[in-house]
Amino acid sequence: MRRFFKIIFLIVVVLAIFLFIYAIKKYDEMRFEMYKLVDYYPKLTTQIFDKNGKLIANYFDEENRLYTDFDDIPARMIEALVAIEDTAFFEHSGVNFEANIRATMKNIVALGYKEGASTLTQQLVKNVILTREKTLKRKLNEVFLSLYIEKKLTKEQIIERYLNHVYFGHGYYGIKTAADGYFHKTLPMLTLKEMAMLVGIPRSPSNYDPTKNYNLSLGRANSVLFRMKQLGWITESEYEESRNEEPVVFNDTLTKNRAPYVVDEVIKQASKMFEDVRSGGYQIYTTIDLDVQDLAQESLVYGYNEMLKRVENKTDITLLNGAMVVSNNRNGEVLALVGGIDYVKSNFNRATSSNRQTGSSFKPFIYQIALNLGYSTVSLIPDISRVYVENSGAVWAPKNIEGSFQGLITLKESITKSRNLATINLINEIGLDVVHEELVKMGFKGLANDLSIALGSYGISPLKYSKFFGMFANGGEVIEPILIKKMVNRFGNEEAFETTKYRLLEPEQSYLMVDMLKNVVEAGTGRAARVAGIEIAGKTGTTNDNVDAWFCGFNPDINVIVWYGKDDNTPMPRSETGGATSVVPFAYFMKKYIEMYPQTTRKFAIPEGVKRGAHEGKEEFFTKRSPLPNAANSYRVNEKDLLF
Secondary structure, three states: OHHHHHHHHHHHHHHHHHHHHHHHHHHHHHHHHHHHHHOOOOOEOEEEEOOOOOEEEEEOOOOEEOOOOHHHOOHHHHHHHHHHHOOOOOOOOOOOHHHHHHHHHHHHHHOOOOOOOOOHHHHHHHHHOOOOOOOHHHHHHHHHHHHHHHHHOOHHHHHHHHHHHOEOOOOEEOHHHHHHHHHOOOHHHOOHHHHHHHHHOOOOHHHHOOOOOHHHHHHHHHHHHHHHHHOOOOOHHHHHHHHOOOOOOOOOOOOOOOOHHHHHHHHHHHHHHOOOOOOEOOEEEEOOOHHHHHHHHHHHHHHHHHHHHHOOOHHHHOOEEEEEEEEEOOOOEEEEEEOOOOOOOOOOOHHHHOOEEOHHHHHHHHHHHHHHOOOOOOOEEEEOOOOEEOOOOOEEOOOOOOOOOOEEEEHHHHHHHOOHHHHHHHHHHHOHHHHHHHHHHHOOOOOOOOHHHHHOOOEEOHHHHHHHHHHHHOOOEEEOOEOEEEEEOOOOOEEEOOOOEEEOOOHHHHHHHHHHHHHHHHHOOOHHHOOOOOOOEEEEEEOHHHOEEEEEEEOOOEEEEEEEEEOOOOOOOOOOOHHHHHHHHHHHHHHHHHHHOOOOOOOOOOOOOOEEEEEOOEEEEEOOOOOOOOOOOOOOOOHHHOOO
16 A cells, blocks of 8 residues: 555656646746736737827727726626636636636546636636647646746736737727727726626627627626626626616727828828837827818819719719818818828829829919019019920920910919919019029929929929918918827827928018919909808919819918829810819818808908008009009019028
């Protein structure tokens, strides 16, 4: 008998030594893997918000996960989880050996894997570090790692990691994501039944996903509630009340993306600053106003549909698309950015990535140079034909759209009627080299050094263009458009972003252009952009053969850039011009915008340096730099006196 006990003792000792050696070996092999749980940094969803805190979209790489701290998890949620998954969780040291032995015996009797006895700790280890294969080796690894993890982490930390990591079906990882996705609620707002539904899902996410199998999910939740009642953790009345509840479940897309063109640009910009933006769990606060964004998209589609009514040959509108950018004149904040008619059909962002010729919408910048050189709004320029012979022998004979000439006309009349020949002659009078140099100083890059700039040969994206048009209403300050205001990382660290600005014009000089562009809307090519009860200024633009149609308009508060054209740069139908096409969605937008924001400033402020005068029976504005003909001395000033 003594010999028998000695043999048993030796077997136990050998087994203990074997297990000790195995444990050391496993620890050495997997110590780095263990720290996936100790230093737990899972992939997290980045969320993008508008300026008012409304969610624009969730953005994630593979796993859609919103993280929550243990302190923010309701106590009833933890009770429900422990009740159904691991009743002895707060008593065991990572492995429930009694339950494991019981399950092993059942599996031996059944000659197969019929029952598991994994604790929450083991489930966490299996999900984060190991695979889900059902082998003895994997089970031994799971046991050793679970025992080790329990030495390194508190029970609260294990619960926190478990509820943040596991899969809850429908593409939701983590309890916070699931609560928001299925019920549109934060964790504290959940009912007991909703908590029970959620903690019941991880056992079989495909079966218990309430958007797919609602009744199965309810049944599983009722099992959770019954177990809680058995344990005495809820009362009979609480059980009955919750058992009969049938929560409303939402079947949302994972991204909840309300502004895909905005999201693409935000992620593009954020990625340049933070490489892990796709999985780093950032909160990105933008300048976008979702109400304005929705209105801009609606307006662009409205203008597109109006075009379709005019076009008889529908093949003419193949590849036709558009873009709209709305920004705040005073601070450069982008309120809306629409890169196309339909993101599903084309995700190319024309608002940021296109480089389209501007047509006559570019003329204000040329005329502004003239004003700063001493021309007045009523200075006369010749609207007459010119023929240019290039060195190659090619002949260039530009003409007005109407094909007519008006002789001597004022700057204001020329820009109001968008006269091409008068603009070319103005450049010749000032000097092409001077105009080109001053345009470069304004910030225009890659500008051709020839007279084609008078007709808007310059190419630019709507977003970049908004920067330059904003300076007129902004008293001569150029403000870089800004889309991201603040980013907060997973640790709560915050980084704010500011725009850059620089003064290009004196306020009184920029107001002269505002006055001229108001006339474009009141009496010129932009008449269809008029909106009752508010002053509007702007400029139309149409490129050769109707390839591009622009309207760049603004009120005292906001600046709106509208563009239409074909993606392959082929001509649109002849009916589609800036004055007929792009003004339509602008007016539609502006009418609804001032209804949405009735506090919008209705009139442009007149700077102190601007004076009123009379010219040929009409009231005109003038400044010291740009006097009227019957006002002081000269039309011109020295270049050294220019601000830009």
